[in-house]
Amino acid sequence: MKRTRLHRQRGVAVVTALLLTTLAVTIVASLFWQQQVQVRSMENQRLHLQTRWILRGALDWARLILRTDGQSPAPTIENGVWATPLAETRLDDYVERERVQNEDYNATIKGQIYDAQARYNLSNLANGNVEDVAAFGRLLGALQLDRGLAQAAAQLVMKGGQSGSQTGSQQMTVQRVDDLAAAGFTPAAIERLRDFTVVLSQDARVNVNTASPEVLVAVVENLSLSEAQTLVASRKNRPFTSAGGFSTAVGGKKMVTVVTRSDNFLVLSQVKLDRAALESWALIKRGVPGSPGGLTTTLEWIREF
Numbered sequence: 001m002k003r004t005r006l007h008r009q010r011g012v013a014v015v016t017a018l019l020l021t022t023l024a025v026t027i028v029a030s031l032f033w034q035q036q037v038q039v040r041s042m043e044n045q046r047l048h049l050q051t052r053w054i055l056r057g058a059l060d061w062a063r064l065i066l067r068t069d070g071q072s073p074a075p076t077i078e079n080g081v082w083a084t085p086l087a088e089t090r091l092d093d094y095v096e097r098e099r100v101q102n103e104d105y106n107a108t109i110k111g112q113i114y115d116a117q118a119r120y121n122l123s124n125l126a127n128g129n130v131e132d133v134a135a136f137g138r139l140l141g142a143l144q145l146d147r148g149l150a151q152a153a154a155q156l157v158m159k160g161g162q163s164g165s166q167t168g169s170q171q172m173t174v175q176r177v178d179d180l181a182a183a184g185f186t187p188a189a190i191e192r193l194r195d196f197t198v199v200l201s202q203d204a205r206v207n208v209n210t211a212s213p214e215v216l217v218a219v220v221e222n223l224s225l226s227e228a229q230t231l232v233a234s235r236k237n238r239p240f241t242s243a244g245g246f247s248t249a250v251g252g253k254k255m256v257t258v259v260t261r262s263d264n265f266l267v268l269s270q271v272k273l274d275r276a277a278l279e280s281w282a283l284i285k286r287g288v289p290g291s292p293g294g295l296t297t298t299l300e301w302i303r304e305f
Helices: 002-070 120-127 129-143 148-166 179-184 187-193 213-219 225-235 243-249
Strands: 086-091 107-116 264-273 274-286 295-303
Touching: 002 107, 002 264, 002 274, 086 120, 120 129, 120 148, 120 295, 129 148, 129 213, 148 179, 213 225
Parallel strands: none
Antiparallel strands: 086 107, 107 264, 264 274, 274 295
16 A cells, blocks of 8 residues: 555656656756847847838939939939939948858849929829819829819818918828828729829929929829820920920910929839838929029928838
8 A cells, every 4th residue: 555655656747847847948948049039129120220220212313313413404314314214233342241151141222313393293192273173184084083183172172271281280180192081982993093193382393394294294184195195205305494485386275384394203212121111202392593502302201101
């Protein structure tokens, strides 16, 4: 009896020891796992921080390009130096990072500058001008969307402008094309408009040297899409130097105010660093040549994705 009891006690002791050992191993493994997660998290934070620094460098580069281009009073044209895209460029040799021996990782950047005034400025609807509303309606028609939505969009933009004037704020109800959903635009319509509209200050008008055929149809009454396409093809060799020259080219047809020089530009930047990736759109506004302190460039906003 005593031997049986002794064997039982030894069996319990062995099982208990095994359980304690398993528990200890589990705790140690959990601690190692938590430490690994923390290290990984710190690495991710460092990578994202580095991608933002690279992005800032890209925006500084874009501002320099636009500042240099703006020194000349010449019109802004679609094949200007500023429009040259930055092809995907490896940054491995330029980014400071702790590495183990022979480690290789992917670090690249690419981007492009776009003329924001090549698009229809939704802020032009804020004054309730019938001609501007009609112009937006023509753009909707050119894109095979409901023209009747132009009035609803104008009312939405005017509502924001009125509330902003009452409070002394310049905040607009419509900050981006997605906000047109409040005026009855469907997601498909918003996506269709995305490359043809922008929200800028009210004094920013369409640049006829960079605008797409659809936007040219919007700014000129009774201009067909085929006629607009012909204008786009001809301006590559002979850009318009004045609004009057453009008016002559369209046969004196009635149109809204247009310009041949731009001061607002959209910058697309795409940065990859190891497993971190960052894409952003930024709006850069260029100052007026000859202004006090010389030509300036201002980062109006930046949106990261």
